[in-house]
Amino acid sequence: MSSRNGGLKLGTHNQRVEYGKKLVELGGKNADIVVLEADLGKSTMSSLFEEAFPDRYFEMGIAEQNMTSFAGGLALAGKIPFTNTFAVFASGRAYDQIRQSIATAKLNVKVVGSSSGMSDFGDGATHQSIDDVAIMSAVPNMTVFTPCDGIETGLAVEAAAALDGPCYIRLCRNDLEDIYPVQAGYRIGEPVALREGVDVAVYTHGIMAHAALAAAQMAQEEGISAAVIHIPTIKPLREDLVRKLAEGKKGVVVCEEASIQGGLNMLVSYILRGTGIPVESMAVMDVFGQSGSSHQELLAYYELDAESVLKKIRKAVVLP
Amino acid sequence: MLEAVEKQRLEEMAKEIRKDIVTMIGVGKAGHLGGSCSLADIVSVLYFYKMNHDPSDPKKKERDRFLLSKGHAAIVQYAALMESGYFDKEESIHTLKKLGSHLQGHPDMRKLAGIEANTGSLGQGVSLAAGLAAGLKLDGLESKVYVAVGDGELAEGQIWEAFMAASNFELDNLRVIIDRNGLQATGKTADRFRIGDLEGKMKAFGFEVTVVDGHDVEAVAQALDQADTVKKKPVCIIADTVKGKGIPFAEGIASFHNGTLTQEQYDEALRVLAG
Incomplete structure (x- = not known):
């Protein structure tokens, strides 16, 4: 994914790899961390934990429902289980297990949705999670993490x-440039300004920060000053901060690699109700994905690339 | 073998549990009478003979755990908990399913001490129990995990995933108790959806299997003791039971799965149980 951050070229990391490494690091410090996998360990990178701590690694077979409730049982025994599979199965196949076995009892289970959004570009609609954000946000007691790069994943x-x-925890399959401002710290619920701007605020979660930063750079060349606001957790989300960051803007753009139904777009529109600030939406517009030859190709096709963000930024400036 | 006095004590306790079940359901309100009464004797043996548990310290690490995968039978567990002293019987027995009550329609561990897991979406309890058993083993604890499953519930696919996992991880601290009362919500399990050779299936899934009369406290106690000698595999106790057992007009009648009692039926049930 190409993006520039104030002209500064940065390193690249993969969220899955950073996740796997962090699991190993945490596992070394805390013997209660256990990891469950549904036969995708080489892809989700839970395999790194298996190598380090085989006794605390549970290969559950291709059985996501049992894996998820079983993780609930491990949490009942005081463990901190991380379940692993693709986002579409984590949130879909095991939805009832998350809702019933885990969330109603506030069990300490971490559900990790790997290869989220369209990032499993080749496998098509059945493997592309466009609805996981909405599904997981709808579950009471759930915290929904949407990191933008490998650094933030850790x-x-x-x-x-x-x-x-x-x-x-929603993770992308593909390599991403480092954009998270580590000096800003990390606090659940608090938006992070990746770039300052006065005319427009672009709200994103997950990988869309990259396209938004590139678009903001292009907009600057046209004389438009666009801020880029990354949302690290869709839930909880500090509504006061979202409102504050929109203050004085001519308009805002919300972009997400997830369905328009029940995602950040609806959330920001709701939070900004009554402010009179126009909202331009960008999302997967209530359709399933399909196979493509690259993630970038699909993002462009579904109008979620930098050029599409730029168009929305231009629109947001002249609104209403 | 249980001593005669011990056997009598467990039978008396099962009777108390059934009285509590009827009292909790009350008159003119829906309640899961049938599937709770079919488990009453088993629950009596678990709470008053077999399990290591302490009502004054419900979270004691070394305790044995009992989970109801068939969460709709919550009232049988509530009865055992109140008879054990986990909470005040007089204060709570008439609050079942009332707004704000800790006696929810299905078990809620966040509302009531002694409840080990939130169950009720059928087919998930064995997975929870197996994960719990695996976690206890990681900690080197000797605790046992008991999970009661309905026979109608066995149609859920996840439960067979859980059976495979229990066997795969050699969870010899897990005991699956199948309450084979032969009835589900809409009729006889044999007519509605056939489970087939349950004993053979459980053996094929890697369990040590025993079939007992689920209303014979001595047989249940013996099967539970026997389970402690099994190594490297999970244990399944298939308990043949009668839905509504102990309440003559409800025995074997599917409509009492979640039926209501008239004042006459309520009085009749308590009268029979007092005898």
């Missing part, structure tokens, strides 16, 4: 492990 996993309660 921070999110650490925060999730430290939080006593159910969590969903």
Whole structure:
């Protein structure tokens, strides 16, 4: 994914790898951390934990429902279980297990949705999670993490492990440039300004920060000043901070690699109700994905690339 | 073998549990009478003979755990908990399913001490119990995990995933108790959806299997003791039971799965149980 951050070229990390490494690091410090996998360990990178701590690694077979409730049982025994599979199965196949076995009892289970959004580009609609954000946000007691790069993934996993309660962590399959401002710290619920701007605020979660930063850079060349606000956790979300960051803007753009139904778009529109600030929406518009030859190709097709963000920024400036 | 006095004590306790079940359901309100009464004797043996548990310290690490995968039978567990002294019987017995009550329609561990897991979405309790058993083993604890499953519930696919996992991880601290009362909500299990050769299936899934009369406290106690000698595999106790057992007009009648009692039926049930 190409993006520039104030002209500064940065390193690249993979969220899955950073996740796996962080699990090993946390596992070394805390013997209660256990990891469950549904036969995708080489992809989710839970395999790194298996190598380090085989006794605390549970290969559950291709059985996501049992894996998820079983994780609930491990939490009942005081463990901190991380379940692993693709986001579409984590949130879909095991939805009832998350809701019933885990969330109603506030069990300390971390559900990790790997290869989220369209990032499993080749496998098509059945493997692309466009609805996981909405599904997981709808579950009471759930904290929903949507890190934007490999660096933030480590921070999110650490925060999730430290939080006593159910969590969903949404991870991308592909390599991402480092954009998270580590000096800003990491606090659950608080938006992070990746770039300052006065005309427009672009709200994103997950990987869309990359396209938004690139678009903001292009907008600046056109004389438009766009802020980029990353949302590290869709839930909880500090509504006061979201409102504050929109203050004085001509308009805001919300973009997410997830369905328009029940995602950040609806959330920001709700939070900004009554402010009169126009909202431009960008999301997967209530359709399933399909196979493509790259993640970038799909993002462009579904109008979630930098050029599409730029168009929305231009629109937001002239609104209403 | 149980001593005669011990056997009598467990039978008396089962009777108390059934009285509590009827009292909790009350008159003119829906309640899961049938599937709770079918478990009453088993629950009596678990709470008053077999399990290591302490009502004054409900979270004691070394305790044995009992989970109801068939969460709709919550009232049989509530009865055992109140008879054990986990909470005040007089204060609570008439609050079942009332707004704000800790006696929810299905077990809620966050509302009531002694409840080990939130169950009720059928087919999930064995997975929870197996995960719990695996976690206890990681900590080197000797605690046992008991999970009661309905026979109608066995149609849920996840439960067979859980059976495979229990066997795969050699969870010899897990005991699956199948309450084979032969009835589900809409009729006989044999007519509605056939489970087939349950004993053979459980053996094929890697369990040590025993079939007992689920209303014979001595047989249940013996099967539970026997389970402690099994190594490297999970244990399944198939308990043949009668839905509504102990309440003559409800015995074997599917409509008492979640039926209501008239004042006459309520009085009749308590009268029979007092005898």
